[in-house]
Amino acid sequence: MKALPPCLRSASSRHGLVQNHALQRRQQLPIATAVLCSTHSKSGRRSFSVLNRPPPNYPGHVPLTGLERAALAVGSGIVSFLDPYRGDMIAALGEATASPYFIERLRRAMLASPTGRRILRDRPRITSSSLNLPRLRSLPARTVGGTYVAWLDREGVSPDTRSSVRFIDDEECAYVMQRYRESHDFYHALTGLPIVREGEVALKAFEFANTLLPMTGLSMLAVATLRPAERRRFFAVYAPWAVRNGLRGDEVINVYWEEEMETDVDALRRRLGIERPPDLREIRKREREERRRVKEGAAAQAVAS
Amino acid sequence: MGSIVLSGRQLQRPLSSLCRSCSRRLLPRLSRSYAAVSSQQPDIYDVVCVGGGPAGLSLLTALRSNPTTAGLRVALVEAQDLEKVRSWKLPPDRFSNRCSSLTPASAQFLDNVGAWAHLHRDRVxxxxxxxxxxxxxxxxxxxxxxxxxxxxxxxxxxENLNLTSGLLRRIDELGGVTVFNSARVAGISFGEETEDLDLREWPVVHLASGQRLAARLLVGADGANSPVRAFAGIESRGWDxxxxxxxxxxxxxxxxxxxxxxxxxxxxxxxxxxxxxxxxxxxxxxxxxxxxxxxxxxxxxxxxxxxxxxxxxxxxxxxxxxxxxxxxxxxxxxxxxxxxxxxxxxxxxxxxxxxxxxxxxxxxxxLKMRHADTYIGERVALVGDAAHSIHPLAGQGLNQGQGDVESLARTIEFSVSHGQDLGTRMSLESYNSERYGPNHVLLGVCDKLHKIYxxxxxxxxxxxxxxxxxxxxxxxxxxxxxxxxxxxxxxxx
CATH class of the missing domain: 3.30.9.10 (D-Amino Acid Oxidase, subunit A, domain 2)
Known part of the structure; x- marks a missing residue:
C-alpha cells in the first residue's frame, strides 16, 4: 500500500514545506451545504442508472450503482490480493465495501468524541506540507512527531502517497475515509509495525478490530500469502495483540495527530490503551541472523566432516 | 353482600335513591336530633370524591348531569384552591405547559355531560x-x-387547566355539589356504630378543619400517591x-x-x-x-x-x-x-x-408505570391516576381516566336505578371488570413500546x-x- 509512486501528489510537494493556511484550507474537502437538506430520500438516490448518473456530491465523487459497487469491490479485491502493492486498488476496495453501515459507524465513533467532532469540523488533511517535516525531525525521538518522522525515514515513505476518496456517496463519510487513510501511517508509527507484508497484515488486523472497516478485515486474507514461519508468528503473537488492543483501545480515528506531535508516544499509547507489540523488524533481523548462523554452522560442519 | 340482607338497622341508612332535597331535609334533622347523644356524627354523603383533577371533576359532572344520579348527595374534597382553577385565564398567545391529548371518545363523553361547551374552545x-x-x-x-x-x-x-376550569364551570352551573375547597385530608378511617347508625363499614374522611364526611362510596381521584388507595389497602404495582x-x-x-x-x-x-x-x-x-x-x-x-x-x-x-x-x-x-x-x-x-x-x-x-391491583373495594372506587400511571408516549393517560369515569358513572347509575346500594363491592364489580383489562393492555403496550425503543x-x-x-x-x-x-x-x- 505504501509503494504507490508519489506522482499523484506532486502539487503539494512543489509548494514546498511552507505552513500555508490558505493552501491547507484549499486541501480540505469543501462542504456541500444546500444539496444535503434537499428532499432526496435514500431510495430516491439508489434509483439512478448508468445512463442517468446524478451529479457528484463533492469534487472527485463518482456516484456508483449497487452493481457497479459490487463489481468494483470484487475486482479491486482480486487485484489487491494478487498484488498487495497496488495501493489504489486497496483504496478502491476500502471505499466499495465501506458503505452501507461501516463508514457510518466510524463517523458515529468520531461524532461521539469531542476530539473526533473537532476533526470533522476542521477537516485537516495530512500531507508533507501540512505536517512540516523538518520541524518534526527536530522533535525528540520519544514524541509522536519524532517517532513518526523516524518511521517515515526508516521505511522511506512519504505522506503524500494517498489517493482521494471517490466512491463514497456522503461527503462527510468521504472525509472520514480520507482521514482514516491519511492516519494509517501514524498507526504504523504508533505501533511500530513495518510496511513489510507481515507488518501490514498485523496492522490491518489491529485496524479491523478498531475501526471495523471491511477492507481491513479482507486484507487479513493476505495472511495466506505469508511464509509458514511468519504465519505461525502472526497467529501466535500479532493476531492476539491486534484483537486485544484494537477492541480494548480507544478509537484511533479520534486522535488529532496534528496536535499530538509533541506528545510522548508512550503517554499517547497509555491514553489510548494500546500496548506496543514486539518489534517485528528486530525479530525478523534476529531470525535472519539465526538462520545465517545455522546455515554457516551447517556449512562449517560439512567442511569439517 | 350485606346490602341484600336488609336488617332493620341498615334500613335506617339514608337510601341512595333518595332525592337530594329529601336527604338534605332528613340529614340535618338526624344530626340535630342526635346532637345531644353524639356531637361527632359525621356528614353523610352518597359519593365523596377526593381529588379535584380532571377525573374527579368529570365524575361529579357526569353524576350531576344525569337525571338518574342527580339526586345523590355528593361532595368534593380538594387540597388545592379551586378558585385559582376557576379564575384561570391566560392571554390568547400564552399557553400552559401541561397539555393533554383528548381522544374523540373522551371529547364525546365530555360533550354528553355538558362540559365540552364550557371549555375555551379557541384554546383547544x-x-x-x-x-x-x-x-x-x-x-x-x-x-x-x-x-x-x-x-x-x-x-x-x-391544556389541563382549560379542561378542569371548564368542568368546574359546568359543576357550578349544575349546582348541588358540596365542595370542600383547600381542604387537606387528615385521615380516612371507618365510622363508628351509634344507636341508630352503623357506620363501621363506611369510610369516613377526616378533614384538617375537623369536618368528617361519611361516604356510601368513597372515590379516590387523588392522583398517583392516592390516600384513598392506601386506606383501602389496595397495592399499586409497577416500576419507575x-x-x-x-x-x-x-x-x-x-x-x-x-x-x-x-x-x-x-x-x-x-x-x-x-x-x-x-x-x-x-x-x-x-x-x-x-x-x-x-x-x-x-x-x-x-x-x-x-x-x-x-x-x-x-x-x-x-x-x-x-x-x-x-x-x-x-x-x-x-x-x-x-x-x-x-x-x-x-x-x-x-x-x-x-x-x-x-x-x-x-x-x-x-415517568412511571403503576397499576393498582383492583379499582374497587368495599365502598371504595379508584379512578384516573390513583388507579394507573402510564408512560406518556401514546398520550393516553387522561383518556384512560375519562374512560374510568364514564364507566364508573354508568355503574353508579345502574345501582341507583335498580335500587342497589351503590357503594358495595358487588355493585362496583362491573366498573372494575370493564376497565381493568383495557387499561392493563394499554399500560403494557406503552411499556413495551418504551422498552423496544x-x-x-x-x-x-x-x-x-x-x-x-x-x-x-x-x-x-x-x-x-x-x-x-x-x-x-x-x-x-
Whole structure:
C-alpha cells in the first residue's frame, strides 16, 4: 500500500514545506451545504442508472450503482490480493465495501468524541506540507512527531502517497475515509509495525478490530500469502495483540495527530490503551541472523566432516 | 353482600335513591336530633370524591348531569384552591405547559355531560395526522386518515387547566355539589356504630378543619400517591422508568406544514425516550420529551436559544449528535448549525423549526408505570391516576381516566336505578371488570413500546423498524390502530 509512486501528489510537494493556511484550507474537502437538506430520500438516490448518473456530491465523487459497487469491490479485491502493492486498488476496495453501515459507524465513533467532532469540523488533511517535516525531525525521538518522522525515514515513505476518496456517496463519510487513510501511517508509527507484508497484515488486523472497516478485515486474507514461519508468528503473537488492543483501545480515528506531535508516544499509547507489540523488524533481523548462523554452522560442519 | 340482607338497622341508612332535597331535609334533622347523644356524627354523603383533577371533576359532572344520579348527595374534597382553577385565564398567545391529548371518545363523553361547551374552545386544537418515526433508523409510520375519512380528528390538544376550569364551570352551573375547597385530608378511617347508625363499614374522611364526611362510596381521584388507595389497602404495582418528561410551550416558524386546518402531531423515538411535538392553536406547539433525569436537568438549565436548538436537534440530528449536545452546557445552537449541514432529512416530514420557547414553561416530571391491583373495594372506587400511571408516549393517560369515569358513572347509575346500594363491592364489580383489562393492555403496550425503543443498537433495532414499516404498509392494520387510538375502535375487551 505504501509503494504507490508519489506522482499523484506532486502539487503539494512543489509548494514546498511552507505552513500555508490558505493552501491547507484549499486541501480540505469543501462542504456541500444546500444539496444535503434537499428532499432526496435514500431510495430516491439508489434509483439512478448508468445512463442517468446524478451529479457528484463533492469534487472527485463518482456516484456508483449497487452493481457497479459490487463489481468494483470484487475486482479491486482480486487485484489487491494478487498484488498487495497496488495501493489504489486497496483504496478502491476500502471505499466499495465501506458503505452501507461501516463508514457510518466510524463517523458515529468520531461524532461521539469531542476530539473526533473537532476533526470533522476542521477537516485537516495530512500531507508533507501540512505536517512540516523538518520541524518534526527536530522533535525528540520519544514524541509522536519524532517517532513518526523516524518511521517515515526508516521505511522511506512519504505522506503524500494517498489517493482521494471517490466512491463514497456522503461527503462527510468521504472525509472520514480520507482521514482514516491519511492516519494509517501514524498507526504504523504508533505501533511500530513495518510496511513489510507481515507488518501490514498485523496492522490491518489491529485496524479491523478498531475501526471495523471491511477492507481491513479482507486484507487479513493476505495472511495466506505469508511464509509458514511468519504465519505461525502472526497467529501466535500479532493476531492476539491486534484483537486485544484494537477492541480494548480507544478509537484511533479520534486522535488529532496534528496536535499530538509533541506528545510522548508512550503517554499517547497509555491514553489510548494500546500496548506496543514486539518489534517485528528486530525479530525478523534476529531470525535472519539465526538462520545465517545455522546455515554457516551447517556449512562449517560439512567442511569439517 | 350485606346490602341484600336488609336488617332493620341498615334500613335506617339514608337510601341512595333518595332525592337530594329529601336527604338534605332528613340529614340535618338526624344530626340535630342526635346532637345531644353524639356531637361527632359525621356528614353523610352518597359519593365523596377526593381529588379535584380532571377525573374527579368529570365524575361529579357526569353524576350531576344525569337525571338518574342527580339526586345523590355528593361532595368534593380538594387540597388545592379551586378558585385559582376557576379564575384561570391566560392571554390568547400564552399557553400552559401541561397539555393533554383528548381522544374523540373522551371529547364525546365530555360533550354528553355538558362540559365540552364550557371549555375555551379557541384554546383547544384538534389534529388530523400523526408522524411517528424511529430516531435510529428513520423507519416511519404516517397516521393519516384514508380519503373517505380524510381530515378526521385524531385527538384534541387541550391544556389541563382549560379542561378542569371548564368542568368546574359546568359543576357550578349544575349546582348541588358540596365542595370542600383547600381542604387537606387528615385521615380516612371507618365510622363508628351509634344507636341508630352503623357506620363501621363506611369510610369516613377526616378533614384538617375537623369536618368528617361519611361516604356510601368513597372515590379516590387523588392522583398517583392516592390516600384513598392506601386506606383501602389496595397495592399499586409497577416500576419507575428512570425518565423524566420535559414539557414546554414552543413557538414555531409557522402554523405547520398543513396550515391551520390540517394540524400534525410528531413523535420521534430516541434511545433516551420519545420526543413529541403536538400542535396548539396558531404557531404554537407543546413539547413532551421523555429523557433521562440528567438530560432533563440540562434542558432546564439551558439558555432559551440553546434549548430551542436542542429541541430542533431532537427532531433532526442523529442520536450520537444529540448525545454529545447533552454533554455541553452551552453552544448547542452553533453545534446544530454545523450538524444540519451534514444531516439529511425531509423537511416536510418533521415539525417546522422552533423559533422560541415561552418563558417559564420548561418543566419536568418523573415517568412511571403503576397499576393498582383492583379499582374497587368495599365502598371504595379508584379512578384516573390513583388507579394507573402510564408512560406518556401514546398520550393516553387522561383518556384512560375519562374512560374510568364514564364507566364508573354508568355503574353508579345502574345501582341507583335498580335500587342497589351503590357503594358495595358487588355493585362496583362491573366498573372494575370493564376497565381493568383495557387499561392493563394499554399500560403494557406503552411499556413495551418504551422498552423496544430504548435500544440504541443491537438486533432489536432492525426488527422494530421492519415491524413499523410493515404496519405502515398494511392499510387496514394501520386504520385499526388509529381507530383504537382515537377511542372509537371496536371493543376488544
Amino acid at each position: 386544537q384538534p389534529y388530523h395526522e400523526m408522524q411517528v418515526w424511529d430516531g435510529v433508523t428513520d423507519a416511519r409510520i404516517e397516521f393519516e386518515w384514508t380519503p373517505p375519512a380524510a381530515g378526521k380528528t385524531i385527538a384534541y390538544m387541550t 422508568y428512570e425518565r423524566h418528561g420535559v414539557v414546554a410551550t414552543l413557538e414555531l416558524e409557522g402554523e405547520g406544514w398543513g396550515g391551520d386546518a390540517m394540524k400534525i402531531a410528531y413523535q420521534r423515538f430516541l434511545p433516551t425516550g420519545p420526543v413529541a411535538m403536538l400542535p396548539l392553536p396558531g404557531n404554537l406547539s407543546t413539547l413532551v420529551w421523555s429523557t433521562t433525569p440528567a438530560n432533563a436537568a440540562l434542558l432546564k438549565s439551558l439558555s432559551p436559544k440553546d434549548f430551542v436548538a436542542l429541541v430542533n436537534a431532537a427532531f433532526r440530528l442523529r442520536p450520537v449528535d444529540l448525545e454529545y449536545m447533552h454533554t455541553i452546557s452551552s453552544g448547542q445552537e452553533e453545534e446544530l448549525a454545523w450538524r444540519l449541514q451534514h444531516t439529511q432529512f425531509n423537511r416536510r416530514a418533521i415539525p417546522q423549526t422552533v423559533v422560541g420557547v415561552q418563558d417559564g414553561t420548561i418543566a419536568s416530571f418523573p 430504548s435500544a440504541g443498537s443491537g438486533p432489536l433495532v432492525p426488527l422494530r423498524s421492519l415491524g413499523l414499516s410493515a404496519i405502515n404498509a398494511l392499510g387496514p392494520v394501520k386504520s385499526f390502530f388509529m381507530e383504537q387510538a382515537a377511542g372509537n375502535g371496536i371493543k376488544l375487551f
